Amino acid sequence: MKPFAALLFSLIPSAAIAAPAAVVKSEFLYEKAPFAQCHATTIAETPEGLVAAWFGGTREGHKDVGIWLTRHADGKWLAPVEVANGVQSDQLRHPCWNPVLFQMPEGALHLFFKVGPSPSKWWGELVTSSDHGRTWSKPQRLPDGGIGPVKNKPVLLPGGVLLCGASTEHDGWRVHFESTTDGGKTWRRTAPINDGKAIGAIQPSILVHGEKRLQALGRSRQGKIWEAWSEDAGQTWSVMRLLDLPNPNAGTDALTLRNGAHLLVYNHTPNGRSPLNVALSRDGKTWERALTLEDQPGEYSYPAVIQTRDGLVHITYTWKRQRVQHVVLDAAKLQPATP
Numbered sequence: 381m382k383p384f385a386a387l388l389f390s391l392i393p394s395a396a397i398a399a400p401a402a403v404v405k406s407e408f409l410y411e412k413a414p415f416a417q418c419h420a421t422t423i424a425e426t427p428e429g430l431v432a433a434w435f436g437g438t439r440e441g442h443k444d445v446g447i448w449l450t451r452h453a454d455g456k457w458l459a460p461v462e463v464a465n466g467v468q469s470d471q472l473r474h475p476c477w478n479p480v481l482f483q484m485p486e487g488a489l490h491l492f493f494k495v496g497p498s499p500s501k502w503w504g505e506l507v508t509s510s511d512h513g514r515t516w517s518k519p520q521r522l523p524d525g526g527i528g529p530v531k532n533k534p535v536l537l538p539g540g541v542l543l544c545g546a547s548t549e550h551d552g553w554r555v556h557f558e559s560t561t562d563g564g565k566t567w568r569r570t571a572p573i574n575d576g577k578a579i580g581a582i583q584p585s586i587l588v589h590g591e592k593r594l595q596a597l598g599r600s601r602q603g604k605i606w607e608a609w610s611e612d613a614g615q616t617w618s619v620m621r622l623l624d625l626p627n628p629n630a631g632t633d634a635l636t637l638r639n640g641a642h643l644l645v646y647n648h649t650p651n652g653r654s655p656l657n658v659a660l661s662r663d664g665k666t667w668e669r670a671l672t673l674e675d676q677p678g679e680y681s682y683p684a685v686i687q688t689r690d691g692l693v694h695i696t697y698t699w700k701r702q703r704v705q706h707v708v709l710d711a712a713k714l715q716p717a718t719p
Contacts, residue, residue, distance in 0.1 A: 596610070
């Protein structure tokens with residue numbers, strides 16, 4: 381493992397970190413939309429192509445915020461459409477939050493999202509699509525106060541277990557995990573893995589290190605990314621600890637690539653939400669700088685990352701709360717950058 385000083389140096393972002401060979405495409409998912417602000421993107425690959433979603437409305441937490449979605453068809457992204465909202469009755473509407481898309485193998489496209497007046501009082505809901513995102517089922521509230529995947533995509537484990545990283549904010553920031561084996565009809569839930577005091581943590585991503593060995597990473601209130609490990613496929617977890625990677629109290633996402641490497645998208649700064657960076661690791665412990673996605677003033681945050689069947693890596697993120705940015709990387713050409 382590199383000494384901490386060397387690791388920190390290798391991760392310091394600069395204004396012109398060059399990985400042009402790895403960047404295949406960079407684009408906005410839309411130029412104009414019928415909402416003022418957007419946030420919390422998610423992306424998935426269906427048998428017919430890519431689908432992306434986010435929440436949009438007047439501003440985060442406003443009651444008009446709904447879940448918006450676009451599909452990639454005929455070589456372009458279609459105009460965004462609202463596919464879910466928080467309407468409870470003629471007199472009551474809550475904002476929506478943090479959509480998460482997941483394509484079940486040979487099954488439906490799932491869209492998890494949260495509804496409620498605030499993150500401390502929200503609950504999880506689920507809609508599904510059998511036609512690759514064109515039409516959606518009626519929303520179903522997850523049972524027993526379930527959250528589902530709170531921000532980042534779940535992982536499908538051997539035996540058909542869909543493991544979701546979840547968290548709550550009503551009793552400190554605490555992480556737990558929820559799982560389903562029947563497409564979201566019934567759920568199991570672990571106890572919180574932290575007390576919310578020593579480390580206030582939310583929004584796990586899950587990395588796969590073996591059939592049963594998993595690693596979770598996420599956002600904390602302590603100025604650094606947190607981690608925990610499981611040796612039994614997510615049933616129990618190690619004591620949470622902080623990595624030597626900064627976190628400005630902003631969302632991250634991570635992915636285990638098909639070549640076995642691990643990829644992390646995060647803001648490498650203790651304050652603010654710029655820059656937005658990509659780092660690589662072989663073991664989940666030592667992370668090396670690979671690419672800076674954004675380094676100009678403004679907010680570039682809440683990334684989502686997947687790898688598609690063709691091996692490409694797709695990253696979406698909030699661009700100044702005005703648009704959704706989409707960057708495509710060639711995983712075979714993505715290498716740690718030299719300091």
